[in-house]
Amino acid sequence: MSELAIEREIDRTKMSVSDEVAIQITGMNKWYGQFHVLRDINLTVNRGERIVIAGPSGSGKSTMIRCLNALEEHQEGQIIVDGTELTSDLKNIDKIRSEVGMCFQHFNLFPHLTILENCTLAPIWVRKTAKKEAEELAMHFLEKVKIPEQAHKYPGMLSGGQQQRVAIARSLCMKPRIMLFDEPTSALDPEMIKEVLDTMIELAEEGMTMLCVTHEMGFARQVANRVIFMADGQIVEQNEPEEFFNNPQSERTQQFLSQILGH
Amino acid sequence: MSTLTDPPKDSFRLSMLINDTRYRSLTFQALAFLAMALSFWYLGNNLVANLRAAGLNINFGFLGDTAGYDISQKLVEYSNQDSHSSAAFVGLLNTLLVAFLACITATVFGVVAGVLRLSKNWLVSKLMAFYVEIFRNIPVLIWIIIIFTIMTAFMPAPRAFRGDNATATMVFDAFAFTNRGIYTPLPWFSRGIFESQTLNWVLVLLVACGSWFAARRVNVWATAKQEETGERPNTLSMLLGIWLVPFVILMLIMGLSWEYPALKGFNFQGGIKVGGPLIALWFALSIYTGAFIAENVRAGIQAVSKGQTEAAAALGLRPSKVMNLVVLPQALRIIIPPLISQYLNITKNSSLAIVVGYADITATLGGITLNQTGRAIECVLLLMAFYLTASLLISLVMNVYNASVKLKER
Ligand SMILES: Nc1ncnc2c1ncn2[C@@H]1O[C@H](COP(=O)(O)OP(=O)(O)OP(=O)(O)O)[C@@H](O)[C@H]1O
Numbered sequence: 161m162s163e164l165a166i167e168r169e170i171d172r173t174k175m176s177v178s179d180e181v182a183i184q185i186t187g188m189n190k191w192y193g194q195f196h197v198l199r200d201i202n203l204t205v206n207r208g209e210r211i212v213i214a215g216p217s218g219s220g221k222s223t224m225i226r227c228l229n230a231l232e233e234h235q236e237g238q239i240i241v242d243g244t245e246l247t248s249d250l251k252n253i254d255k256i257r258s259e260v261g262m263c264f265q266h267f268n269l270f271p272h273l274t275i276l277e278n279c280t281l282a283p284i285w286v287r288k289t290a291k292k293e294a295e296e297l298a299m300h301f302l303e304k305v306k307i308p309e310q311a312h313k314y315p316g317m318l319s320g321g322q323q324q325r326v327a328i329a330r331s332l333c334m335k336p337r338i339m340l341f342d343e344p345t346s347a348l349d350p351e352m353i354k355e356v357l358d359t360m361i362e363l364a365e366e367g368m369t370m371l372c373v374t375h376e377m378g379f380a381r382q383v384a385n386r387v388i389f390m391a392d393g394q395i396v397e398q399n400e401p402e403e404f405f406n407n408p409q410s411e412r413t414q415q416f417l418s419q420i421l422g423h
Numbered sequence: 424m425s426t427l428t429d430p431p432k433d434s435f436r437l438s439m440l441i442n443d444t445r446y447r448s449l450t451f452q453a454l455a456f457l458a459m460a461l462s463f464w465y466l467g468n469n470l471v472a473n474l475r476a477a478g479l480n481i482n483f484g485f486l487g488d489t490a491g492y493d494i495s496q497k498l499v500e501y502s503n504q505d506s507h508s509s510a511a512f513v514g515l516l517n518t519l520l521v522a523f524l525a526c527i528t529a530t531v532f533g534v535v536a537g538v539l540r541l542s543k544n545w546l547v548s549k550l551m552a553f554y555v556e557i558f559r560n561i562p563v564l565i566w567i568i569i570i571f572t573i574m575t576a577f578m579p580a581p582r583a584f585r586g587d588n589a590t591a592t593m594v595f596d597a598f599a600f601t602n603r604g605i606y607t608p609l610p611w612f613s614r615g616i617f618e619s620q621t622l623n624w625v626l627v628l629l630v631a632c633g634s635w636f637a638a639r640r641v642n643v644w645a646t647a648k649q650e651e652t653g654e655r656p657n658t659l660s661m662l663l664g665i666w667l668v669p670f671v672i673l674m675l676i677m678g679l680s681w682e683y684p685a686l687k688g689f690n691f692q693g694g695i696k697v698g699g700p701l702i703a704l705w706f707a708l709s710i711y712t713g714a715f716i717a718e719n720v721r722a723g724i725q726a727v728s729k730g731q732t733e734a735a736a737a738l739g740l741r742p743s744k745v746m747n748l749v750v751l752p753q754a755l756r757i758i759i760p761p762l763i764s765q766y767l768n769i770t771k772n773s774s775l776a777i778v779v780g781y782a783d784i785t786a787t788l789g790g791i792t793l794n795q796t797g798r799a800i801e802c803v804l805l806l807m808a809f810y811l812t813a814s815l816l817i818s819l820v821m822n823v824y825n826a827s828v829k830l831k832e833r
């Protein structure tokens with residue numbers, strides 16, 4: 161949970177935020193049985209925004225971003241992703257899932273497929289891309305995450321950091337316009353955290369809209385243009401990183417920051 | 424050159440046989456082998472000595488003698504004037520028949536029940552749980568008896584089909600469900616290409632093999648097309664054509680006819696008789712073992728972590744694709760080894776045939792033949808050899824299949 165230094169200069173030229181709305185959540189509520197996990201969530205994300213979501217364990221961060229690609233159902237309120245409203249309509253869900261990529265804490269690579277096959281599976285079966293084309297695309301993104309030489313290995317033969325980068329490449333192969341990350345680095349050793357964060361920074365530099373649940377405050381400070389703090393299923397506070405870290409408004413946020421930054 | 428990199432060679436000491444990891448396992452394997460060889464030698468010697476003392480000798484000559492008993496359910500020609508070895512062969516085929524049928528239906532029951540037990544539908548999943556718990560917790564012998572009793576007690580006797588005020592009627596004038604078994608029409612060829620019906624059926628089988636190869640070619644072609652263009656061509660009509668057209672043409676040429684069972688005297692004649700004992704044994708083995716297979720299937724599917732399904736769904740794959748491309752390939756690896764055991768169990772449990780009078784190999788060779796000739800040791804040795812061979816063959820086939828689906832790297 162330390163503040164990890166990102167040494168390299170970050171290219172901010174493409175990291176501009178447009179006025180176009182990418183995600184709009186209004187009045188969303190979600191229950192697990194009797195348990196009210198998400199309370200009245202309102203959030204607008206513009207195209208090109210890089211948002212970091214922080215908060216104590218169990219505050220509903222994962223649940224919120226999993227609602228955005230219908231891995232979880234919300235019971236109340238409206239979610240519009242890229243102009244498509246998330247309803248229980250399968251067509252809408254398909255459309256949104258093909259535009260939203262997601263990376264998980266535990267990578268979730270398919271162990272029975274090679275790295276290359278992991279990356280070509282969805283383009284071939286969902287996008288109906290020709291195999292050769294899909295493989296070229298996969299190699300392109302594997303080069304981008306700097307592991308083209310692992311293409312014919314199986315996930316079990318790779319290190320954690322490499323696996324997470326494959327997972328990112330696998331999502332990118334679907335050419336998503338929005339990427340969701342759920343604690344992509346919390347299962348990794350410090351050395352590997354850096355390589356994954358570097359990959360994510362590169363994505364940000366290309367103008368990808370990103371929502372990222374993470375405890376990497378260094379990443380939040382330097383890459384995010386907004387930090388959202390959640391507690392008990394609510395968005396308690398949101399602000400630009402500088403303001404958020406230096407001048408937290410609510411008591412919950414101050415308490416959380418003092419714990420996480422170890423002061 | 425190599426002297427520099429070679430590790431220093433320590434001289435071999437006897438204690439290294441126990442203490443050195445390089446030799447340790449070899450030592451123990453050699454000791455175990457020695458102990459086993461000694462005990463087999465002792466037991467074999469003991470057997471031979473005791474047999475000699477009792478004035479018995481091992482001799483398989485009795486197999487050539489006339490058996491003298493009838494077998495009602497048989498796959499090959501047999502009469503009571505044939506030898507004991509013919510009777511044993513009829514029994515052997517009967518064992519293989521019921522084991523084969525039960526393996527197929529048990530797998531179908533098991534897969535359906537195992538998948539449905541994971542259904543989100545409360546009623547369906549509870550029904551499947553009920554099926555599994557009821558059937559696997561009551562001994563299969565009891566199920567065989569229950570099903571046989573139900574059949575013989577509640578199904579109409581053949582004579583109920585007779586007369587103007589018959590209490591039972593044939594289904595479609597072709598199928599008769601009686602307390603002695605089920606009678607169905609027998610297909611045969613009136614203008615067969617060969618004199619012998621068997622050869623004609625072999626021809627049908629060959630044509631089916633041809634269709635199978637053609638269907639595989641179509642699949643290969645479809646995959647290639649998909650790899651090239653991305654769109655998988657719809658091969659359903661093509662596959663239907665490949666399977667149906669040659670078959671239908673062959674049937675027309677050879678004049679496929681049906682021999683219907685008909686009531687003659689006290690019983691049905693003609694057609695195929697699937698005897699009550701076979702049905703009871705087949706059905707009992709299927710539902711009993713199916714319950715175990717259902718649990719294996721459920722465990723296999725559940726062992727594939729939720730994260731796999733979620734990752735695949737997040738990539739936009741529809742549930743059926745998630746199942747076929749991600750979950751099943753991983754689940755099969757877990758399902759197949761216990762499935763082998765279940766197939767072996769079916770084969771061995773089929774020896775319970777004797778309680779309903781189904782003439783399997785245990786009932787013929789290990790039952791009537793043994794009692795008539797008194798050749799207990801020979802009969803039991805033959806039975807052991809048969810079950811061992813059958814089981815090892817099943818294991819072999821399934822292990823080859825298992826090797827082809829198992830995960831390459833972990
Ligand atoms: N399937 C579920 N059924 C019932 N309750 C659940 C379920 N999934 C999550 N919860 C509960 O919802 C709350 C929010 O969970 P969530 O995983 O979103 O938290 P989080 O903020 O991501 O926490 P962490 O930082 O530990 O990942 C937790 O209290 C959790 O126990």
Ligand SMILES: [Mg+2]
Pocket residue numbers: 221222223342343
């Ligand atoms: Mg979480």
